[in-house]
Amino acid sequence: MTKSRVVKQLKNLNKVVYTTKLPQIVIDRTKYEAMKLTFQRQNTNGHMGARKFWHDYLPTLQYYNPDFRIELLRIFNSKKNVDVPCILEMLDTQGQAVETIDMKGKQSAEIMQELLKTIDHTQVPKDQIVELGNKD
Amino acid sequence: MLANHWRPVLLRMPLRALHTRFGPLAQEAVTGAAVAAAPAQPKLTKEQLRRRELRKMIRSKMLAKRPASQDKVYLSVPEAMRILRAVEVGQPTSQQTITLTTMVVSEKGVPPLHGDVVLPTPLKPVRIAAFSADPELLKRLQEEVELEIVGGAELIDQLKSGEVPVQFDKAFATPDIAPQLNSKLGALLGRRGLLPNIKKGTVGPDLLAMIRSKVGAMPFRQRAANLAFGIAKCHFSDRQVLGNLIAAREAFQLAIQNQKSKKRSILGRSTLSSTHGPGIVIDLA
Numbered sequence: 001m002t003k004s005r006v007v008k009q010l011k012n013l014n015k016v017v018y019t020t021k022l023p024q025i026v027i028d029r030t031k032y033e034a035m036k037l038t039f040q041r042q043n044t045n046g047h048m049g050a051r052k053f054w055h056d057y058l059p060t061l062q063y064y065n066p067d068f069r070i071e072l073l074r075i076f077n078s079k080k081n082v083d084v085p086c087i088l089e090m091l092d093t094q095g096q097a098v099e100t101i102d103m104k105g106k107q108s109a110e111i112m113q114e115l116l117k118t119i120d121h122t123q124v125p126k127d128q129i130v131e132l133g134n135k136d
Numbered sequence: 137m138l139a140n141h142w143r144p145v146l147l148r149m150p151l152r153a154l155h156t157r158f159g160p161l162a163q164e165a166v167t168g169a170a171v172a173a174a175p176a177q178p179k180l181t182k183e184q185l186r187r188r189e190l191r192k193m194i195r196s197k198m199l200a201k202r203p204a205s206q207d208k209v210y211l212s213v214p215e216a217m218r219i220l221r222a223v224e225v226g227q228p229t230s231q232q233t234i235t236l237t238t239m240v241v242s243e244k245g246v247p248p249l250h251g252d253v254v255l256p257t258p259l260k261p262v263r264i265a266a267f268s269a270d271p272e273l274l275k276r277l278q279e280e281v282e283l284e285i286v287g288g289a290e291l292i293d294q295l296k297s298g299e300v301p302v303q304f305d306k307a308f309a310t311p312d313i314a315p316q317l318n319s320k321l322g323a324l325l326g327r328r329g330l331l332p333n334i335k336k337g338t339v340g341p342d343l344l345a346m347i348r349s350k351v352g353a354m355p356f357r358q359r360a361a362n363l364a365f366g367i368a369k370c371h372f373s374d375r376q377v378l379g380n381l382i383a384a385r386e387a388f389q390l391a392i393q394n395q396k397s398k399k400r401s402i403l404g405r406s407t408l409s410s411t412h413g414p415g416i417v418i419d420l421a
Contacts, residue, residue, distance in 0.1 A: 006208045012414050013209065016222055037226070054226050063222035072226035133208055 010133040016059045018131045022112045023061040027068055028120040032098065034069035034091045039103065040084040041074045046105035047086050053108040064124050090119055193243065200241045200404035204419040207405065213381065214374045216408050216416040223413035224370045231411045232370035233259065234377070236384055238363045238420060239404030246397045248358035253387035255354060256379040259366055262351050266343055267291065267309040267317060267332070277343055281351075288313060296320050307332050308346055314339045356387070358401075363388065370410065385420050 011019075039050040054072065062070055075084045086104040088111070089097040099118050103111050204210050211219070217234070224232045240249055263284035268274050274286045284304045285291070292313075294300040307325065309317055309332040317325070317332060325331040332338035340346050356365050367384060368377045392400055406420035 009209050009414060013219060013416070016219055058225045059222045062225040063218060066218055066221070070225050132211075 006133075013132050016063055018129065020057065020060040022109070022116065023057045024064055024124045024129060025061070025116070025121040026124055027061075027065050028122075029068070031092065031120055032068075032090045033093045033095070034071060036071045036073065036089045036091055036097075037087075037103075038073045038075070038084075038089075039086045040077045042077055042080065044077075044080050045084070045086075047084070047103075049106045049108050049111055050086050050088075050103040053103065053111045056108050057112050088115065193241075196241045196404070197402060200239065200402045204405065204417055204421065207417040209415075210417045210419070213378055213408070213418050216418055217374055217377055219416065220408065220410040220413045221370050224410050227412055229369070229371065233366045233411050234368040234370065234372075235364060235409050235411075236367040236381065236406060236420075237409065237415065238388065238406040240358050240361050240363060240401050241404050242361070242401035243399045246399060246401055247395065249363060249388070249391045249395065249401055250355070250357040251387050251391035251394065252350075252353035252355050253365075253384050255367070255383055257368070257372060257376040258354075259369060262306055263304040264347060264351060265304040265307040265330075266347075267307065267313050268343065269312045270310065273310070273343070277347075280344055281347055289316060292316060292320050295324065302328065302330070304330070306330070306338070306347075306351060308338050308343050308350075310341060310343060311339055356391075367408075381418075381420065388420075 037050065037054065040047040043051065058070060062068065075082075077084050086102065088101040088103055090099040092098045101111065101114055101118060106114075220234060242249075264281070265285045266274060266277060266283055267287065269288045271288065274288075277283065278286060285300070287294075291300065295302060302324065307330045311334075314332060314334075322331060334340070337346060337350060354365065356363055367380050372380075388403055392403070395401060403421070406418055407415040408418050409415035
């Protein structure tokens with residue numbers, strides 16, 4: 001029992017630092033100060049991909065960019081009668097949006113690919129990528 | 137065949153019992169020796185249970201004494217904080233609390249650990265209320281420390297009627313006004329754990345000394361085999377988190393020293409976890 005608990009825990013931790021490969025990048029901080037995501041709390045109208053993108057990729061992105069500010073604005077639309085924007089904005093030092101990505105109706109991996117194409121970044125060097133549980 | 141030791145019982149029984157198909161006699165008649173051996177079994181199980189408990193205790197003591205760095209999910213505090221901050225990305229700030237959980241290994245019958253911890257960086261500022269029938273004393277007190285609300289009998293009535301909302305986290309009172317507080321605000325403040333009383337050290341003649349010793353102090357108590365409470369927020373710097381952890385460690389050690397028991401508890405594995413994040417083993421010893 002003990003073993004499985006540790007294995008499960010390491011898997012969860014490694015998901016943040018190691019196994020999620022796409023967001024293992026260092027964002028160019030001279031161009032971008034922060035990232036701002038705006039989407040709906042509900043999954044309807046094609047907002048599910050944005051939510052999944054947040055859960056699957058943003059922790060790793062934040063881990064390899066610890067000082068990079070990531071803001072989230074999740075809007076309640078329980079009656080589903082308002083057209084809520086579903087966008088990702090890269091903000092510069094003035095707080096102005098430099099790049100904007102429309103996330104509506106896209107899957108999380110597609111959004112990540114598009115982000116990689118759009119923004120200036122460098123890959124995290126291999127020796128700086130952390131893997132947990134490889135002590136012995 | 138009936139076993140010999142049943143004979144005196146049989147003789148004492150009314151005759152009707154012999155013809156019944158139920159009860160110990162009937163079973164004895166059918167299964168014979170097998171049932172006769174059965175009463176010995178619970179005794180053995182008890183012994184086994186006792187031994188199992190003992191083995192469990194020895195094992196948990198051994199695990200508790202093992203250095204944290206040998207644990208598979210051990211990380212240093214700054215590394216653990218980096219992961220927890222990453223996991224909490226995009227969550228509301230109010231939900232980004234870091235919790236410290238420490239296992240406690242103690243023998244049966246040992247009273248649970250409890251005490252107060254004064255965090256150098258508290259999670260939120262503490263709002264203090266002071267009650268006294270002497271307005272001059274309160275005035276002098278206000279010059280010394282920052283108080284959210286002060287007053288005497290009038291304030292008690294206002295709080296009771298709801299005119300003044302209960303917006304404080306700690307309340308102190310002098311003995312002259314304490315009975316009035318108890319009778320009028322017992323239900324209102326008692327439910328929130330705010331009612332001053334002598335046992336807690338929040339009723340006394342010297343308000344200033346009490347406030348100095350209690351404010352910023354967060355009570356903790358062992359639940360089951362754990363000590364757990366919020367130690368930091370995600371936006372705290374590593375230095376602030378470490379400062380709070382050191383304060384917590386000292387408070388735990390003091391609680392163990394104050395334990396009124398021959399066999400003192402041992403602190404085991406400590407983990408840091410966030411509201412939505414995983415638990416990561418850290419070295420608190």
